[in-house]
Amino acid sequence: MSDLNRREFVASAAALAAAAKVGQDSPPIRVGVIGCGGRGSGALENCLASSENVEIYALADMFKDRADGARAHLAGLKKGDMPHPGNKVTDERVFTGFDAYKRVLDTGVDMVILATPPGFRPIHFEAAIEAGKHVFTEKPVAVDPVGVRRFIAAGKKAAEKKLAVVAGTQRRHEGSYLATVKHIHDGAIGKITSGRAYWNGSGVWVHPRRPNWTDMEYQLRNWYYFTWLCGDHIVEQHIHNLDVMNWVLKAVPLRAVATGGRQSRTEAQYGHIWDHFTVDFTYPDDVHVLSMCRHWPGPGNVSEAVVGTRGRSNCANQITGEVNWTYREKHRNPYEQEHTDLISSIRRNEPLNEAEAVAHSTLTAIMGREAAYSGQEITWDQMMKSDLSLLPEDLSMDAALPEPPVAVPGKYKFK
Ligand SMILES: NC(=O)c1ccc[n+]([C@@H]2O[C@H](COP(=O)([O-])OP(=O)(O)OC[C@H]3O[C@@H](n4cnc5c(N)ncnc54)[C@H](O)[C@@H]3O)[C@@H](O)[C@H]2O)c1
Numbered sequence: 123m124s125d126l127n128r129r130e131f132v133a134s135a136a137a138l139a140a141a142a143k144v145g146q147d148s149p150p151i152r153v154g155v156i157g158c159g160g161r162g163s164g165a166l167e168n169c170l171a172s173s174e175n176v177e178i179y180a181l182a183d184m185f186k187d188r189a190d191g192a193r194a195h196l197a198g199l200k201k202g203d204m205p206h207p208g209n210k211v212t213d214e215r216v217f218t219g220f221d222a223y224k225r226v227l228d229t230g231v232d233m234v235i236l237a238t239p240p241g242f243r244p245i246h247f248e249a250a251i252e253a254g255k256h257v258f259t260e261k262p263v264a265v266d267p268v269g270v271r272r273f274i275a276a277g278k279k280a281a282e283k284k285l286a287v288v289a290g291t292q293r294r295h296e297g298s299y300l301a302t303v304k305h306i307h308d309g310a311i312g313k314i315t316s317g318r319a320y321w322n323g324s325g326v327w328v329h330p331r332r333p334n335w336t337d338m339e340y341q342l343r344n345w346y347y348f349t350w351l352c353g354d355h356i357v358e359q360h361i362h363n364l365d366v367m368n369w370v371l372k373a374v375p376l377r378a379v380a381t382g383g384r385q386s387r388t389e390a391q392y393g394h395i396w397d398h399f400t401v402d403f404t405y406p407d408d409v410h411v412l413s414m415c416r417h418w419p420g421p422g423n424v425s426e427a428v429v430g431t432r433g434r435s436n437c438a439n440q441i442t443g444e445v446n447w448t449y450r451e452k453h454r455n456p457y458e459q460e461h462t463d464l465i466s467s468i469r470r471n472e473p474l475n476e477a478e479a480v481a482h483s484t485l486t487a488i489m490g491r492e493a494a495y496s497g498q499e500i501t502w503d504q505m506m507k508s509d510l511s512l513l514p515e516d517l518s519m520d521a522a523l524p525e526p527p528v529a530v531p532g533k534y535k536f537k
Contacts, residue, residue, distance in 0.1 A: 148174070148175055148469050149175065150176065151173075151175065151176050151177070151233055151465060151469075152177050152180075152210070152229075152230060152231045152232050152233070153169055153178050153179055153233050153235060154179055154181070154226035154227070154229060154233070154234045154235070155178065155180070155181050155182065155192065155226075155234070155235045155237065156183075156222070156223045156234055156236050156237065156238060156246055157182070157183060157236065157237035157238030157239075157242075157260075158181050158183040158188050158189045158192030158193075158237075159183070159188055159191075159192075159237065161237045161260055161290070162183070162192055162237035162238075163192045163195040163196075165237055165290075165457070166178050166195075166196060166235060167195070167196075168455070168458045168461050169235065169258070169461045169465075170199060170206055170208045171458050171461075172459070172460075172461035172462040172465060173466065176208050176465065177208050178196055178208055178209060178211060179210045179211065179215060179229060179230075180211065180215035180216070180217070180225075180229040180231055181211055181215065181216045181217070181226070182216075182217045182218070182222035182223050182226040183217075183218060183222060184218065184219065184220070184222065184238075184342055185218060185342075185343075189216050189218055190216075193211055193216060196209050196211060197209060215229050220517055220518070220519075223238075223242075223245075223246050223249060223250075224249065227249060227250060227253040227255060228253075231255060232255065232256060232468075233255055233256040233257065233258065233286075233464075233465075233468070234255050234256075234257055234258070235258045235260075236250070236257060236258070236259040237260045239342075239345035239351040239352060240260075240261075240263060240264060240265055240351070240353055240357070240484075241264075241265050241269075241345070241350050241351040241352070241353075241512065241513065243259065243260075243262070243263045243264055243269070243273065244263070244264050244270075244273045244276070245272075247263065247276050247277075247477075248272060248273075248275075248276040251276045251279050251280045251283065251285060252276075254285065255285065256285050256286040256287070256464070256468050256473070257285065257286070257287045257288075258288050258290070258460070258461065258464055259287065259288075259289050259477075259480070260289075260290040261290045261291050261362070261480055261483070261484065262353055262358060262361045262483075262484040263289070263477075263480050263481055263484050264481070264484050264485075264488075265349060265350060265351070265352065265357060265488070265512055266353075266488065266508075266511050267485065267506065267508040267509075267510050268508075268509060268513075269511070269512075269513070270481050270484055270485045270488065270505075271506070273477065273481045273484075274477065274481045276477070277475065277477020277478055277481065278477075280473075281473075281475050281477075284471070284473050285473060285475075286468045286473035286474050286475065287473075287475045287477045288460055288461075288463060288464035288467075288474050288476055289460075289476045289477075289479070289480035291361070291362060291476070291479075291480055291483060292456035292459075293362060293365065293366055293369075293438075293456065294365070294369060294460075294476070295456045295459040295460040295463055296453065296456035297449075297451065297452075297453025297456075297459075298438055298439040298449040298451075298453060299366070299437065299439075301449050301451075302435060302436075302437055302438060302439055302440070303366075303369060303370055303437060305441055305445070305447065306428065306430075306435055306441070307370075307372075310432075310435070310445045311428065311429070311431075311432055311434060311435055311441060311443055312430040312432030312433065312443075312444075313430055314370070314409060314428050314429070315409060315429055315430060315431060316409060316411070316412075317367050317370070317371065317412075317426070317427065317428040317429070318411060318413070318414075318426070318427050318428075319360070319363035319366065319411060319412070319413045319414075319425075319426045320363060320415065320423045320424060320425050320426075321355075321359045321360040321362065321363055321414075321415040321416075321424050322414060322418070322422050322424065323359070323416070323417060323424060324417060324418065324419050324422060325355075325397070325417035326346055327346070328344060328346075328347070328392065329343045330391065331344075331391075336519055336521075337522060337523035337524070338518070338520065338521050338523055341393075341523055341525075344393060346358065346395070347392050347393025347394070347395050348393050348394065348395070348525070348526075349395060350513060350514060350526075352395065353484075353487070353488060353491065354396060354491050355395060355396075355397075355399075355415060355417055356382075356396075356399045356413075356415050356487050356490050356494075357484065357487040357488055359415065360399070360413065360490075361483050361487045363415075363424070363425070363426050364403075364413060364483055364487050364490070365479075365483035365486075366437050367403070367405075367411050367428075367486075368479070368482060368483050368486060369479070370428055370437055371405050371409065371411075373405050373406050374405075374482050374502055375403035375404060375405050375411065375486055375489065375502060376404050376405065376406060376501060376502055377404050377499055377500065377501045377502065378401050378403050378404070378489045378490050378499070378500055379401070379402050379493055379499045380399060380400060380401040380402070380490050380491075380493035380494035381399075381494060382398050382399035382494040383396055383397070383398060384397050384398075384528055385397060386398075386419065387418075394525055394526050394527060394528045394529070396494070396528070396529070397416060397417045397418060398414075398415070398416035398418065399413070399414070399415050399416070399490060399491065399494050400412070400413070400414050400494075401413040401414075401493060403486070403489075413490060426438065430443070432444045432445075433445055485505055488505065489502065492510070492536045494531070495529035495531065495534045495536070496529075496534050496535060497531030497534075498536055500536055504536075508537065509537065510536070510537060
């Protein structure tokens with residue numbers, strides 16, 4: 123074991139031991155879950171596993187079947203051989219519909235997990251901070267510039283109120299990424315001259331329309347395929363890789379030019395999102411980052427890399443060049459670690475606040491989308507001033523909600 127690796131081993135073993143102890147003697151933290159689908163159910167499990175004395179106290183989802191699903195998942199969790207004692211959800215604390223998030227905030231929870239589609243995130247985050255709750259927010263945190271600014275403003279309020287905000291950009295809580303990025307920041311590859319970020323995958327679920335579904339229910343159940351809910355896959359998924367670029371470069375991109383389209387997934391059931399994007403982001407000092415994401419059948423590649431004047435790194439666990447180093451230690455599941463970090467920061471009264479970082483990474487991805495949809499070069503300043511808001515005025519289950527057309531560069535205008 124090299125000295126560098128030995129030091130990291132001792133530090134990570136100490137961190138694991140400390141994490142196990144945090145909360146043993148602390149009062150319970152009551153948690154409400156807003157958005158009880160796949161991630162909401164996963165996050166409540168991660169949260170329970172992350173720290174002692176955590177209680178899942180209330181649930182909110184748009185639909186009863188999804189809330190019931192998360193409740194059944196919670197009931198199946200165990201601590202040792204026994205049902206998990208952190209399951210404190212009762213019939214009276216399960217809420218459904220557009221206002222369910224408000225009901226959860228009224229139950230006396232200390233913290234909420236926000237895991238709905240991202241179109242609702244700015245509204246839910248603002249309400250949670252207004253109500254004085256700590257927040258774990260899934261990424262992305264908005265789908266348009268107006269939502270990003272609303273989120274940033276609420277994040278500043280959270281800091282004033284000493285509320286903790288941790289985001290589901292979990293690479294920032296993953297031991298191997300943390301060690302690698304630290305070495306890069308300490309100069310292991312010299313000055314960074316370029317980077318690349320990929321989320322090349324094969325797509326997600328689709329739920330065929332049922333005759334009794336209104337437009338709203340159809341779009342909510344298939345939120346991935348509607349930009350007002352999802353942001354398109356460049357925002358929903360590729361944000362993870364773009365977040366790594368912003369983190370490693372300690373900057374946001376100044377401008378973007380992009381291309382893309384909808385080529386392999388053209389059927390109506392896939393709504394109006396695209397299936398591939400390629401973006402050239404220019405960061406300060408003329409550092410270019412090539413970003414690529416797609417939902418196509420075939421082999422995938424989800425990764426990041428940067429090149430510097432003295433070496434290169436995959437940002438995740440390896441550095442080559444003048445320094446040759448590989449991360450070899452065990453680290454905790456980052457989906458649990460992010461909750462440990464959040465809850466221990468609450469208990470120490472030193473609240474973490476990741477609101478601005480995740481909002482900037484969200485806006486980076488939206489900038490790539492808008493540059494591709496419009497065919498225009500778009501600057502960060504334009505994004506920060508843009509009035510683009512995708513939120514429908516009528517948020518009710520029988521709202522008329524025609525499907526927007528697929529964006530066509532030249533016709534689609536960024537404003
Ligand atoms: N960090 C990660 O690696 C990761 C992984 C998966 C998903 N996510 C994020 O988690 C979020 C949820 O994704 P998912 O995969 O769980 O989707 P999902 O469809 O499984 O769950 C979303 C749930 O939110 C509910 N919902 C929709 N609108 C709502 C509203 N206004 N109020 C209350 N509930 C509402 C839906 O009914 C559904 O049950 C997304 O932002 C996604 O990007 C993050």
